[in-house]
Amino acid sequence: MGYDPDDGSLDATARVVDASTTDEERRIEAALRPRRLAEFPGQQRVRDQLGLVLEAARRRQSPPDHVLLSGPPGLGKTTLAMIIAAELEQPMRITSGPAIQHAGDLAAVLSSLAEGEVLFLDEIHRMARPAEEMLYLAMEDFRVDVIVGKGPGATAIPLELPPFTVVGATTRAGLLPAPLRDRFGFTGHLDYYNTKDLQLILTRSAGLLEIESTPDGIHEIASRSRGTPRIANRLLRRVRDWAQVHGQHIVDEEAALAALELFDVDQQGLDRLDRAVLEALCKRFGGGPVGLSTLAVAVGEEPDTVETVAEPYLVREGYIVRTPRGRSASRMAWEHLGLTPPKPVAGQEQLPIGDQPGRLDH
Numbered sequence: 001m002g003y004d005p006d007d008g009s010l011d012a013t014a015r016v017v018d019a020s021t022t023d024e025e026r027r028i029e030a031a032l033r034p035r036r037l038a039e040f041p042g043q044q045r046v047r048d049q050l051g052l053v054l055e056a057a058r059r060r061q062s063p064p065d066h067v068l069l070s071g072p073p074g075l076g077k078t079t080l081a082m083i084i085a086a087e088l089e090q091p092m093r094i095t096s097g098p099a100i101q102h103a104g105d106l107a108a109v110l111s112s113l114a115e116g117e118v119l120f121l122d123e124i125h126r127m128a129r130p131a132e133e134m135l136y137l138a139m140e141d142f143r144v145d146v147i148v149g150k151g152p153g154a155t156a157i158p159l160e161l162p163p164f165t166v167v168g169a170t171t172r173a174g175l176l177p178a179p180l181r182d183r184f185g186f187t188g189h190l191d192y193y194n195t196k197d198l199q200l201i202l203t204r205s206a207g208l209l210e211i212e213s214t215p216d217g218i219h220e221i222a223s224r225s226r227g228t229p230r231i232a233n234r235l236l237r238r239v240r241d242w243a244q245v246h247g248q249h250i251v252d253e254e255a256a257l258a259a260l261e262l263f264d265v266d267q268q269g270l271d272r273l274d275r276a277v278l279e280a281l282c283k284r285f286g287g288g289p290v291g292l293s294t295l296a297v298a299v300g301e302e303p304d305t306v307e308t309v310a311e312p313y314l315v316r317e318g319y320i321v322r323t324p325r326g327r328s329a330s331r332m333a334w335e336h337l338g339l340t341p342p343k344p345v346a347g348q349e350q351l352p353i354g355d356q357p358g359r360l361d362h
């Protein structure tokens with residue numbers, strides 16, 4: 001799918017501001033990952049807490065508590081898991097919730113772990129229930145019960161495991177059952193980055209990719225990256241493309257402005273789909289509230305795409321307010337489109353302000 005030249009529509013998978021990723025991009029990302037905690041910009045609190053947990057484990061010469069990392073895609077959960085293994089000087093085994101559909105899949109991984117090894121379980125909230133139960137026991141007692149045989153004659157043979165550390169990552173911490181969540185001695189919640197930290201990340205990435213840049217150019221990209229390093233690094237590569245094609249070989253403000261305009265990413269990091277949603281909401285539905293499926297039809301997208309791709313950022317930044325009666329445009333949404341918000345009618349609800357806590361400082 002991707003970009004459709006006939007109707008000009010842009011499929012979600014082709015958005016430069018989408019925080020999900022492809023195999024090809026994962027290869028590029030691997031080269032940009034910081035390897036040590038000291039090289040990891042941003043997330044100061046999680047970094048300090050994790051630093052302490054790891055240092056204490058090092059001094060005790062025993063594996064640390066299991067670690068759960070939660071937060072939206074592209075903020076550095078995988079990177080931090082790799083850093084944990086590197087700081088502990090231990091190998092890391094990588095698997096993911098969707099890959100573990102049977103308890104036997106997990107038993108095979110657990111029984112082959114070496115002492116002290118780090119087991120990274122990405123998307124841990126998507127693991128099958130029987131495997132989850134096996135994981136509780138393994139995390140707590142370093143033991144798995146291997147079931148031999150079937151039916152009434154089946155027997156559980158306990159298998160002792162060497163101590164190891166689970167690092168779980170999830171974008172949906174709320175979906176984890178409490179017994180599993182409780183097995184993690186340390187939980188770090190990653191939040192969106194501010195522009196200053198994204199500038200540090202971009203400057204480092206530009207150095208690694210041998211891209212010449214100016215502070216203005218880097219600032220422009222950082223401020224449109226939705227608080228997400230993955231998006232920042234991707235926008236940097238698109239601006240680099242623009243600069244190369246235009247023979248100027250430097251990522252400066254001019255290149256950033258031109259490239260981001262070409263890719264339809266505006267000053268607030270909103271792209272065409274985001275703006276289409278806001279325009280439909282304000283111009284066609286008078287600011288709402290309007291139901292998700294009606295809104296999706298108006299912008300020619302699936303409800304799921306509007307809900308998972310455009311809406312989270314628009315809600316987080318305060319452009320859209322979700323109410324039990326549907327989605328409403330905030331004052332910010334009207335102003336972003338250069339429109340005058342309607343005057344509140346006496347006896348009716350006030351227009352949502354849109355200055356919600358958690359807004360990024362860019």
Ligand SMILES: Nc1ncnc2c1ncn2[C@@H]1O[C@H](COP(=O)(O)OP(=O)(O)OP(=O)(O)O)[C@@H](O)[C@H]1O
Pocket residue numbers: 019020021028029030032033034039040041042072073074075076077078079080169171201229230233
């Ligand atoms: N603090 C940071 N400093 C430098 N680069 C970062 C930072 N956080 C993330 N990145 C970069 O962003 C990209 C995405 O990071 P990562 O894969 O760790 O995110 P994630 O949270 O695991 O995403 P997902 O939930 O999609 O798996 C990587 O290239 C990584 O190097």
